[in-house]
Structure formats: structure tokens, C-alpha cells
Amino acid sequence: MADATTLARHLVAWSNAAHNGAAHRRADVVRTILALADAGLAIADLVAMGPLAGEMAAVRGESNGDTQKELDLRAHDIVIDRLAGAPVAVVGSEEADAPVLLDPAGTLAVAIDPLDGSSNIETNVSVGTIFSILGVEDADDPAAALLQPGHRQLAAGFLVYGPQTALVLTLGSGTEIFFLDKRPVAPVVSVQAGNGWAAPPPPTPKAEFVRMTGPVAVAAETKEFAINASNQRHWAPSIRTYVDDCLAGSDGPRAKNYNMRWIASLVADAFRILRRGGVYLYPTDERPGYRSGRLRLVYEANPIALIIEQAGGAATDGQTRILDLTPGHLHERTALVFGSRAEVERVANHHAAPPLLADRAPLFGQRGLLRA
Ligand SMILES: O=P(O)(O)OC[C@H]1O[C@](O)(COP(=O)(O)O)[C@@H](O)[C@@H]1O
Ligand SMILES: [Mg+2]
Ligand SMILES: [Mg+2]
Numbered sequence: 001m002a003d004a005t006t007l008a009r010h011l012v013a014w015s016n017a018a019h020n021g022a023a024h025r026r027a028d029v030v031r032t033i034l035a036l037a038d039a040g041l042a043i044a045d046l047v048a049m050g051p052l053a054g055e056m057a058a059v060r061g062e063s064n065g066d067t068q069k070e071l072d073l074r075a076h077d078i079v080i081d082r083l084a085g086a087p088v089a090v091v092g093s094e095e096a097d098a099p100v101l102l103d104p105a106g107t108l109a110v111a112i113d114p115l116d117g118s119s120n121i122e123t124n125v126s127v128g129t130i131f132s133i134l135g136v137e138d139a140d141d142p143a144a145a146l147l148q149p150g151h152r153q154l155a156a157g158f159l160v161y162g163p164q165t166a167l168v169l170t171l172g173s174g175t176e177i178f179f180l181d182k183r184p185v186a187p188v189v190s191v192q193a194g195n196g197w198a199a200p201p202p203p204t205p206k207a208e209f210v211r212m213t214g215p216v217a218v219a220a221e222t223k224e225f226a227i228n229a230s231n232q233r234h235w236a237p238s239i240r241t242y243v244d245d246c247l248a249g250s251d252g253p254r255a256k257n258y259n260m261r262w263i264a265s266l267v268a269d270a271f272r273i274l275r276r277g278g279v280y281l282y283p284t285d286e287r288p289g290y291r292s293g294r295l296r297l298v299y300e301a302n303p304i305a306l307i308i309e310q311a312g313g314a315a316t317d318g319q320t321r322i323l324d325l326t327p328g329h330l331h332e333r334t335a336l337v338f339g340s341r342a343e344v345e346r347v348a349n350h351h352a353a354p355p356l357l358a359d360r361a362p363l364f365g366q367r368g369l370l371r372a
Pocket of ligand 1: 113118
């Protein structure tokens with residue numbers, strides 16, 4: 001296990017090693033990440049309170065075609081509040097139709113999903129915050145910075161509020177995980193002279209992110225896939241065939257048994273894939289509103305793609321590398337396939353040359369009619 005280092009201390013050394021950019025911009029990225037980590041602490045506390053914090057799952061409206069819940073809006077407000085003290089010119093948030101302008105002298109743009117996995121709020125399942133940090137190139141039009149292709153991100157990360165609160169981060173040279181350390185710091189007890197014993201002061205509560213492990217690596221191969229299978233009838237043939245092959249297990253062309261997981265929180269599914277491999281698929285499908293996919297390119301797919309690539313995995317829209325896509329607008333949707341490199345490549349190959357259905361007929365399976 002690597003030495004436990006605090007986020008602030010690690011970031012300074014890491015950013016100096018990771019970036020070729022100007023020193024002042026590196027310092028701005030570090031300050032912005034620390035502000036986002038601070039927002040994460042506040043959101044984690046809110047999430048941990050559950051119903052004690054109020055009606056967090058209550059529907060408050062709709063934004064860009066998705067339902068907004070109370071916790072979505074509270075998380076957005078916390079993020080804007082913390083970023084107001086950072087060198088950030090503009091924030092593109094899932095919860096605001098238009099970019100939010102902050103410091104006109106700010107050098108950075110932040111794209112953010114303040115609360116990912118909203119459908120899970122009332123079910124006590126992990127939710128999170130996903131963010132992307134980009135450089136502002138034109139001070140007269142800071143919002144344009146949000147529409148750069150993902151390979152131009154200066155940093156990306158996500159927080160997951162689960163049994164452990166964790167921050168996953170990349171500055172473009174490897175991916176690291178930091179865990180929230182809330183262990184109280186024991187006070188230094190001083191023995192009172194003269195009047196006898198005095199009760200020691202209570203331990204000071206601490207809340208800081210610490211790095212407990214070295215860089216993360218996504219396993220190249222996997223036996224686990226994640227997809228919302230209830231949409232199967234709407235999928236394209238290439239996705240159906242890919243999933244059918246996994247389901248056929250050791251009797252099918254993959255010749256191994258697969259496990260399936262679907263948490264319906266991108267952050268939680270991504271965290272699992274970082275820890276033990278796997279592949280996540282949210283393809284386009286035939287339903288109205290899903291023909292370009294469900295997830296958002298700028299503040300969901302791009303940051304996750306950079307994190308996964310920097311951990312040795314891959315991320316595409318089923319064919320094209322996510323980080324090479326140029327967003328047309330802030331809330332653009334995309335299909336998203338990411339995780340273990342071999343599986344992501346296999347999905348892309350299925351797309352380019354769908355396997356012949358005849359190859360998948362039960363007659364030709366290992367336990368088909370022609371085999372004992
Ligand atoms: O409910 P579905 O269709 O399975 O979609 C689940 C996906 O949608 C999301 O909840 C979208 O994110 P938001 O909750 O931020 O809108 C992802 O976290 C998750 O992977
Ligand atoms: Mg989301
Ligand atoms: Mg969200």
C-alpha cells in the first residue's frame with residue numbers, strides 16, 4: 001500500500017509532474033479541484049442524512065429532458081457556491097439550461113453533473129458528482145470552452161457517495177483514488193498540575209481526502225458487464241448480439257460465463273469497473289429521446305472517458321473514441337461504452353461488422369441440437 005497522502009499535498013506534486021502548461025494554470029487547476037472536493041464534502045454530508053435532511057427525492061421540475069429532484073438542485077447550489085471562490089470563469093451544469101458565469105478573470109471552465117444517479121436518491125444506493133475541467137481560451141466567450149473535445153480536458157474526476165466517500169481523479173497522467181478520512185484526531189492530553197484531573201478535550205473531527213493506493217488500472221479482460229437489460233428490445237442488432245454472447249456464457253462463442261451488474265448510477269458502475277474490471281454500456285436505442293443515447297457528453301461521458309483511459313481502459317460511443325467527439329451543445333447526449341479495453345473493442349468490432357446471426361443460432365452452439 002502506498003503511503004497515505006492528503007489530496008492537497010499530493011495534488012501539488014502530481015500537477016507539477018503531469019502538466020506542461022503554464023505554472024499559473026496548474027495552480028488554478030489545483031485550486032479548482034480542492035474547491036470541488038470541498039463541495040463534495042458538503043454534498044456527502046447531505047446525502048448521508050437521507051430523509052433527515054428533508055424531502056431530497058421530491059421532484060422539483062425538469063431540465064433538458066430529465067427530472068430534477070430537490071437533491072439535484074441543492075447539489076448544484078453547493079457546487080456554484082464553492083466554485084465562486086475558485087479561478088473559474090464559467091460552469092456548465094446538468095441542472096442549469098445555460099452556462100453559469102462566475103469570475104470574468106477566471107482561466108478555467110467546469111462542466112459538472114452535480115448529482116449523478118438521481119433515480120437512486122430514495123433507495124440508499126450510491127450517487128455521486130462528475131466533473132470536467134477545461135481551459136478558457138477566449139475570455140470574451142468563456143462558455144465556448146465547454147464545447148472542446150474531451151481530449152483537451154485539463155483534469156476530470158468524480159465523487160461517489162457510498163459506504164465510502166471516494167474521489168477519483170485524473171490530471172491526464174494516470175488515475176488516482178482518494179478516500180474521505182473522517183477519523184477523529186486524538187487531542188494531545190496535557191496533565192494539569194495543581195488542582196488534579198481535568199477531562200481531556202473531545203477528539204477533533206477531521207474530513208480530508210487521502211490517497212491510500214497507487215494509480216488504478218482497469219483489468220484488460222473481464223467477465224462482468226453492465227447494461228439496463230430492460231431496454232433490450234430497443235437495441236441495435238450489434239448490441240443485442242454482444243449481450244447475447246455474454247449471456248450464452250460457456251455455451252456460446254465467448255466460452256466463459258459472465259456476471260451482470262447494473263446500479264443505475266454511472267459513478268458507482270464506473271467505480272466498480274476501476275476496481276475489478278468490467279464493461280458498461282448505455283447504447284443508443286429506438287425510444288424517443290434515446291436515439292442519441294442517454295448520457296451527456298460534456299459532463300458525464302467526457303470525464304469518465306478520460307479517467308478510464310488514464311487507467312488503461314477504453315471509452316467509445318460504440319464506435320468512436322469519446323474523447324475525439326466535438327460537442328455541439330452543453331447538454332448533448334451520447335451513447336457510452338467504457339471499461340476493459342478488450343470488451344470495448346469487441347463492441348466496436350460488432351458495430352463495424354455485425355456477426356452473422358447464423359453463427360449465433362442454437363444449432364451451432366456448443367450444446368445445440370447437433371451436439372450431445
Ligand atoms: O435509469 P436508466 O435508464 O437505467 O439510466 C441510468 C443512468 O442514468 C444516469 O442516472 C444519468 O445520470 P443523472 O442521474 O445525473 O441524470 C446514470 O447515472 C445511470 O447510469
Ligand atoms: Mg448523471
Ligand atoms: Mg445528475
